[in-house]
Amino acid sequence: MIKKFLVIEDFISKEALSGIILFIATVAAVIVANSSFGQDYYDLWHMPLGVTLGDRTISMTLTYWINDGLMALFFLMVGLEIKREMVLGELSSVSKASFPIVAAIGGMAIPALIYVAFNTENPMGFGIPMATDIAFALGILMLLGAKVNPAVKLFLVALAVVDDLGAVLVVATVYTSEIKAEYFLHAGIAYGLIWFLNYSGVKKILPYLILGIFLWIFIHEIGIHATIAGVLLAFAIPISSKIDEKEFIEKTRASVDDFEKNIDEIPILNHHQTDALESIAYGYDKVQNPLVRLEHNLHGLSAFFIMPLFAFSNAGVLIDFSTVSANLMIVSGVVFGLLIGKPVGIFGLTYLLTKLKIIKKPDNITWFEVIAVGFLGGIGFTMSIFITHLAFVDEGIIAAVKLGIFGASFIAAVFGILLILASSKRKYNS
Numbered sequence: 331m332i333k334k335f336l337v338i339e340d341f342i343s344k345e346a347l348s349g350i351i352l353f354i355a356t357v358a359a360v361i362v363a364n365s366s367f368g369q370d371y372y373d374l375w376h377m378p379l380g381v382t383l384g385d386r387t388i389s390m391t392l393t394y395w396i397n398d399g400l401m402a403l404f405f406l407m408v409g410l411e412i413k414r415e416m417v418l419g420e421l422s423s424v425s426k427a428s429f430p431i432v433a434a435i436g437g438m439a440i441p442a443l444i445y446v447a448f449n450t451e452n453p454m455g456f457g458i459p460m461a462t463d464i465a466f467a468l469g470i471l472m473l474l475g476a477k478v479n480p481a482v483k484l485f486l487v488a489l490a491v492v493d494d495l496g497a498v499l500v501v502a503t504v505y506t507s508e509i510k511a512e513y514f515l516h517a518g519i520a521y522g523l524i525w526f527l528n529y530s531g532v533k534k535i536l537p538y539l540i541l542g543i544f545l546w547i548f549i550h551e552i553g554i555h556a557t558i559a560g561v562l563l564a565f566a567i568p569i570s571s572k573i574d575e576k577e578f579i580e581k582t583r584a585s586v587d588d589f590e591k592n593i594d595e596i597p598i599l600n601h602h603q604t605d606a607l608e609s610i611a612y613g614y615d616k617v618q619n620p621l622v623r624l625e626h627n628l629h630g631l632s633a634f635f636i637m638p639l640f641a642f643s644n645a646g647v648l649i650d651f652s653t654v655s656a657n658l659m660i661v662s663g664v665v666f667g668l669l670i671g672k673p674v675g676i677f678g679l680t681y682l683l684t685k686l687k688i689i690k691k692p693d694n695i696t697w698f699e700v701i702a703v704g705f706l707g708g709i710g711f712t713m714s715i716f717i718t719h720l721a722f723v724d725e726g727i728i729a730a731v732k733l734g735i736f737g738a739s740f741i742a743a744v745f746g747i748l749l750i751l752a753s754s755k756r757k758y759n760s
Contacts (some may be wrong), residue, residue, distance in 0.1 A: 348633030349469020352712060355641040360595060375643045384436045396643050397719060400545055400636045402560040407586065408494045409564025410625040412627030415491045417569055429680060432487060434492035436679030437707050441671030448663035455660055457500045459667025461713035464490035470630040470743055477754040482645045486703050502558045506722035510553050517548035524566045533572050533620050555720065561732040567624060572616035585609040610718040637712060644715050644717060653730040660727060661734035668738040673704030701751035708742030710735050
């Protein structure tokens with residue numbers, strides 16, 4: 331139980347700090363894009379780069395390498411989070427999972443329906459207001475410190491994991507280019523080999539990552555968004571460790587005793603002590619859960635490099651409100667989807683099904699806090715921007731939608747903060 335709690339605490343603290351860095355990267359991108367360096371900024375991210383493998387060349391702009399390549403590592407981490415929560419965490423049982431799952435479904439369905447209501451003739455952007463930027467949302471909660479009920483953080487994390495799964499399914503099924511069926515066999519073989527490693531008891535991460543690169547290439551060639559390779563790879567990463575905790579403790583104690591027994595007057599380690607240390611190091615490596623270890627290693631890379639780089643390369647938009655008026659229905663669908671659809675969907679569906687006694691609200695969270703989480707779920711930022719680039723190719727539409735995302739996310743954050751503070755004050759007064 332302690333191990334599970336520490337994993338969640340580490341996740342929350344890194345996501346919170348990442349949210350602050352993401353905000354800085356986003357503001358910096360907007361400033362640079364609207365400065366005298368704006369054209370240089372645009373030219374940099376649209377610079378073409380190619381990789382040749384045999385007679386096949388994959389050529390994309392720098393932005394697309396970030397969005398399709400580096401973001402595959404981010405989605406690998408997302409997939410690991412989903413699997414961890416389904417096996418060990420808040421989604422590991424029906425009783426614990428039902429409330430955040432229903433909240434996430436409401437928080438995805440209502441924003442999508444609102445968007446479609448505004449854009450019945452061109453609904454392709456419906457996935458934009460469905461997304462939640464968990465890093466920004468948790469960053470706000472961490473900045474509020476002790477005023478936040480710890481159960482609210484866990485609820486937001488569980489909700490965001492289901493939200494991520496929904497985003498993955500939407501990207502895989504809706505936002506794909508022309509399908510090249512001949513590469514399905516190649517991808518199937520690569521993925522089959524990855525699962526063969528799992529069933530063979532291979533715990534080393536490197537073989538999985540090598541085959542994962544080939545899986546990414548084949549999925550990219552199929553026409554499905556290549557970031558899905560990261561999620562598929564995550565589901566195949568083993569979750570059991572090589573040795574259990576009891577065996578680790580016994581072997582470590584024996585090695586420590588052996589180390590102590592061989593202490594001598596010489597101020598350097600003898601070979602017996604070196605062997606004991608190597609035995610401890612071996613046990614340390616083998617007792618670690620491969621999935622959690624990879625997630626831990628990727629979390630820092632994702633939180634402090636991939637996502638800030640994604641934000642800086644994609645958030646730069648020329649502030650021109652004429653693009654908004656030219657694409658008013660699209661922007662309105664995004665804004666109202668995030669700002670109204672998210673809180674209404676999250677609170678409304680959970681409240682309805684709780685009253686119908688289909689699900690049960692956790693005792694350690696109030697309905698007031700559920701509404702607050704609903705507004706924090708309306709912080710779309712980087713994930714909404716990511717889906718914007720999949721849904722549209724017209725630069726004017728993309729620029730207008732980004733402005734809408736920024737505005738809606740900011741207002742949603744303000745409402746979320748005010749509701750969290752009000753909830754804290756109500757508890758204090760009571």
